[in-house]
Amino acid sequence: MNKSELIDQIAKQADVSKAAAGRALDATITAVKGAMKKGEMVTLVGFGTFYVGKRAARNGRNPRTGATIKIKAAKIPKFRAGKALKDSVN
Template sequence: MKEGHSVNKSELIEHIATQADISKAAAARALEAMFGAVKTTLKKGGSVSLVGFGTFAVTKRAARSGRNPRTGASIKIKAAKVPKFRAGKALRDAVN
């Protein structure tokens, strides 16, 4: 993978296939299974912790007031659940 290059899903699948010595189809299924597991766990209110990498979790964002940028009118923004990722120490260290 190139330095400073954003990786898209197909490039990530190709990288996984090469590194794990599996087919691209198998790598795609594995990646989709991982995405599915994270989504399902977060939807149920849980979190996914990958030691050395980070934690996927859901936080609650409180209701707040905002402003319509087009009209300047005040609007109410309702409370929402927001997915978050918190990098682990090993990942933070790797990028610094």
């Protein structure tokens, strides 16, 4: 399912226009991004939790030359599925 198909489903389920559903989805994504940028967790009960994880600095290998390179530490977005989401998939 892509973004436009998701907007169609939201519009149908919530009985709103596709434009309103698109704005609502964009606002939701923006709010989640903003909270994660501040380092906050976003928990949607029954769906899951979005949070920021940390990846430590490490040594890697350049596949072309075989030379060892240093990879910087990074913050990465993560998602942990909630119980209701896990149960609905199984």
